[in-house]
Amino acid sequence: MKLVIDKVSKRYRGGNWALKGFSLELNPGVLGLLGPNGAGKTTLMSILATITRATEGTVTWNGTDVASDPDGLRAVLGFLPQDFGVYPNLNAVEFLEYLAAVKGLDSATSRRRIDELLNLVNLTDVRKRPLGGYSGGMKQRVGIAQALLNDPQLLIVDEPTAGLDPEERVRFRNLLSDLAGERIVILSTHIVSDVEATATDIELIAQGTLVAHASPEDLLRQVEGKVWEWVLPSAELNAAKQKYLISNTARRSDGVHARVLADTSPGGAQPVTPNLEDAYLFCLSHHRAGAAA
Amino acid sequence: MKHARVLYHMVRADFLERVRRYSFLLTLAFAAYLAWGSATGLIVLRLGEYRGIFNSAWLGSMMTLVSTLFVSLVGFYIVKNAILRDEQTRVGRILASTPMSRVFYTLAKALSNFAVLGLMVGVLASAALLMQFIRAEDTHYRLGTLLAPFLWVALPAMAIVAAVAVLFETLPVLRGGVGNVAFFFVWVTSLAVSDQKGVDDFAGFFVIARSMQEALKKVYPAYDNSFSLNIGDSAQITKRFVWTGVDWTSAIVLHRLLWVLVALAIAVVASLFFQRFDPARTWSFKRVKKSQAAAGANGDALAAVASRESRPSPGHLTPLGKTSNEARFSQLVVSELRLMLKGQRWWWYVVALGLLIASAVSPTTAARQGVLTAAWIWPVLVWSQMGARESRFATQALIFSSARTLNRQLPAVWAAGVLVAILTGGGYALRLLVNGDWHGLLAWFAGALFIPGLALALGVMSGTSKPFEAIYTVWWYLGPLNHAPGFDFAGSTAGASRPAFYLAFAAALIVVAYVGRRARLAYA
Numbered sequence: 001m002k003l004v005i006d007k008v009s010k011r012y013r014g015g016n017w018a019l020k021g022f023s024l025e026l027n028p029g030v031l032g033l034l035g036p037n038g039a040g041k042t043t044l045m046s047i048l049a050t051i052t053r054a055t056e057g058t059v060t061w062n063g064t065d066v067a068s069d070p071d072g073l074r075a076v077l078g079f080l081p082q083d084f085g086v087y088p089n090l091n092a093v094e095f096l097e098y099l100a101a102v103k104g105l106d107s108a109t110s111r112r113r114i115d116e117l118l119n120l121v122n123l124t125d126v127r128k129r130p131l132g133g134y135s136g137g138m139k140q141r142v143g144i145a146q147a148l149l150n151d152p153q154l155l156i157v158d159e160p161t162a163g164l165d166p167e168e169r170v171r172f173r174n175l176l177s178d179l180a181g182e183r184i185v186i187l188s189t190h191i192v193s194d195v196e197a198t199a200t201d202i203e204l205i206a207q208g209t210l211v212a213h214a215s216p217e218d219l220l221r222q223v224e225g226k227v228w229e230w231v232l233p234s235a236e237l238n239a240a241k242q243k244y245l246i247s248n249t250a251r252r253s254d255g256v257h258a259r260v261l262a263d264t265s266p267g268g269a270q271p272v273t274p275n276l277e278d279a280y281l282f283c284l285s286h287h288r289a290g291a292a293a
Numbered sequence: 294m295k296h297a298r299v300l301y302h303m304v305r306a307d308f309l310e311r312v313r314r315y316s317f318l319l320t321l322a323f324a325a326y327l328a329w330g331s332a333t334g335l336i337v338l339r340l341g342e343y344r345g346i347f348n349s350a351w352l353g354s355m356m357t358l359v360s361t362l363f364v365s366l367v368g369f370y371i372v373k374n375a376i377l378r379d380e381q382t383r384v385g386r387i388l389a390s391t392p393m394s395r396v397f398y399t400l401a402k403a404l405s406n407f408a409v410l411g412l413m414v415g416v417l418a419s420a421a422l423l424m425q426f427i428r429a430e431d432t433h434y435r436l437g438t439l440l441a442p443f444l445w446v447a448l449p450a451m452a453i454v455a456a457v458a459v460l461f462e463t464l465p466v467l468r469g470g471v472g473n474v475a476f477f478f479v480w481v482t483s484l485a486v487s488d489q490k491g492v493d494d495f496a497g498f499f500v501i502a503r504s505m506q507e508a509l510k511k512v513y514p515a516y517d518n519s520f521s522l523n524i525g526d527s528a529q530i531t532k533r534f535v536w537t538g539v540d541w542t543s544a545i546v547l548h549r550l551l552w553v554l555v556a557l558a559i560a561v562v563a564s565l566f567f568q569r570f571d572p573a574r575t576w577s578f579k580r581v582k583k584s585q586a587a588a589g590a591n592g593d594a595l596a597a598v599a600s601r602e603s604r605p606s607p608g609h610l611t612p613l614g615k616t617s618n619e620a621r622f623s624q625l626v627v628s629e630l631r632l633m634l635k636g637q638r639w640w641w642y643v644v645a646l647g648l649l650i651a652s653a654v655s656p657t658t659a660a661r662q663g664v665l666t667a668a669w670i671w672p673v674l675v676w677s678q679m680g681a682r683e684s685r686f687a688t689q690a691l692i693f694s695s696a697r698t699l700n701r702q703l704p705a706v707w708a709a710g711v712l713v714a715i716l717t718g719g720g721y722a723l724r725l726l727v728n729g730d731w732h733g734l735l736a737w738f739a740g741a742l743f744i745p746g747l748a749l750a751l752g753v754m755s756g757t758s759k760p761f762e763a764i765y766t767v768w769w770y771l772g773p774l775n776h777a778p779g780f781d782f783a784g785s786t787a788g789a790s791r792p793a794f795y796l797a798f799a800a801a802l803i804v805v806a807y808v809g810r811r812a813r814l815a816y817a
Contacts, residue, residue: 049694053815070816074696085687089636101628102702103695106621109613116610146691151613
């Protein structure tokens with residue numbers, strides 16, 4: 001099971017490049033796709049989900065070019081887009097039955113699968129309610145269920161935890177981890193903690209190009225000894241922000257506790273254990289500095 | 294002053310958003326086509342065998358009538374999305390949180406609609422001037438005479454259409470397909486009443502027609518008072534006369550301005566029904582009632598699910614393996630059919646069943662000309678979803694990332710549409726079968742294939758249900774209901790139906806739908 005993205009570029013009308021010469025090889029596991037707004041994450045996902053065609057480059061699934069045989073990939077694909085709709089007059093079961101038929105699942109299999117999926121996403125109690133009355137988070141869970149209908153080998157989820165409450169987010173993270181063993185999962189999100197909890201590999205993407213592709217451990221290693229906790233008076237915070245990259249602040253009785261990313265300790269700050277958010281900001285700031293230079 | 298500024302910016306923003314869309318080019322193209330049709334004789338204004346010399350008065354009035362007849366109908370469908378667009382873009386929710394009043398909002402939308410329609414009228418006014426120059430039957434250019442009918446007739450008519458479009462959008466029952474179909478009948482009726490009663494209609498036909506008729510009668514007393522604006526019968530015109538235009542008396546002008554006041558009143562009335570994008574009010578009333586009832590009986594189950602005790606570990610998901618069978622095509626057709634019919638109320642099925650039974654037991658002529666005709670307008674809103682549903686409900690990414698969507702799902706949608714045609718009009722087919730009327734049966738069958746083909750092609754190409762709802766209703770009115778030659782797709786005109794043509798047409802429409810859907814997929 002292998003997905004290969006080779007020098008993929010995408011140019012939209014007006015000459016705007018969303019992706020430029022993007023290459024990557026994916027094997028079973030969870031790939032966390034991180035990047036700022038407009039980085040090209042959703043474009044990459046749309047290309048991999050056969051929704052959008054790349055302007056240049058190829059995507060191959062198990063050695064077959066997706067452009068020549070898109071249905072070969074679609075048959076084993078589960079896709080949860082960032083924005084999607086539902087048919088408001090159908091209930092969850094009817095909607096999933098419909099999509100199961102479109103995906104080519106037979107009745108008996110789809111019935112069993114839908115029961116399991118609704119239980120999995122915690123919607124069994126409201127399975128007979130029209131989707132038009134669902135909250136945003138509940139619709140998102142229907143979206144998760146539909147992505148898993150055909151037991152996909154390639155699961156692409158774009159901002160899957162958007163709108164979910166903390167409890168459901170934890171459930172979904174656990175589900176992703178459980179699913180990861182025998183399939184390729186691509187998880188795009190702004191929520192670094194989601195990636196931290198599930199990803200076996202991380203990809204940082206900015207301005208349509210690959211900034212870093214590494215395991216979470218390797219990324220964290222890059223910022224080892226570069227994260228500091230600095231306690232400073234509130235009045236000095238703005239000046240500190242001008243000078244240093246600050247990933248987080250918290251106000252305490254003794255002043256502001258700022259989490260600073262720097263090669264050396266700023267004014268007596270204490271070293272702290274880096275987290276993935278620190279690594280993400282560090283890599284992005286380096287990329288931006290490099291691009292500006 | 295402040296109110297005027299707010300209103301100006303609301304109208305301006307809405308107008309700019311519309312005219313910067315590619316679809317607006319189609320709107321202008323339609324206006325240009327009307328102008329071209331009038332210039333080349335495709336669209337003809339004639340009084341029996343007479344027409345006026347192409348002077349400023351005649352051309353201005355002829356183009357005005359073209360505006361009010363065609364733009365008032367097609368324009369309604371073009372502008373009836375002002376509120377919907379704010380809902381779809383979610384801008385409406387931002388507006389609703391501002392101090393903007395409901396009256397301001399509906400007035401602004403009506404004015405924006407009016408600006409779009411006015412632009413179309415402007416294209417036709419320019420064409421009238423150009424036409425006088427090109428045809429050169431009278432080289433005395435009188436700009437005031439040429440533009441007066443646009444000002445006093447066309448623009449008030451557009452004001453009415455603009456306001457009615459807003460009213461339809463604010464009334465829950467008329468904002469969807471029902472409104473699209475209903476408007477056609479309102480429009481036909483309003484013109485017919487004017488024609489028969491001789492009253493000043495909103496489209497201004499009576500004002501112009503009366504002036505032309507009186508002028509012609511003075512020159513040719515034998516003239517029989519006939520008056521028509523038609524497509525493609527210029528050959529019947531053999532004589533010309535000079536008409537110097539309507540005498541715009543203050544009584545006529547006031548009468549026309551009254552229509553502008555009526556338009557303003559309609560826009561104000563629309564504000565009474567406008568719900569400020571309240572999500573609790575915009576969803577179907579039926580559903581709200583149902584869920585309220587359920588919540589009352591069992592407590593709020595939705596809230597219960599949201600607050601249930603923590604179960605963070607996911608349940609078991611059985612791998613599907615390689616043994617699961619692929620769904621049959623028929624299973625997908627049934628799913629599509631179920632999706633089409635879902636949401637219909639019980640009385641919809643009762644009427645459909647009643648028409649089915651009536652078409653089976655009625656005498657053949659009555660079944661052909663009455664019951665079948667009704668049976669095949671009844672599901673218009675079911676068919677109109679075809680091809681447009683994915684776009685309307687934003688499910689493209691889910692459907693189009695599935696395998697063989699072009700070769701399986703699209704034909705399944707069409708097949709489900711054919712099943713709807715067969716189920717609703719099947720009683721008549723049974724009767725033809727019993728009578729051994731094979732030609733009639735073939736015509737019926739062609740109709741059953743043609744209607745879903747038209748729905749699918751228009752739905753796929755436009756991404757909305759509106760074009761089918763408008764075009765099919767007009768086609769049905771002309772063909773099955775009024776037996777206009779060539780328009781009868783249902784075989785309701787004994788001996789005059791054209792099954793071969795409609796079978797071929799159905800096939801062509803399916804190809805159009807296929808090509809259109811293929812163009813929307815990254816990979817076919």
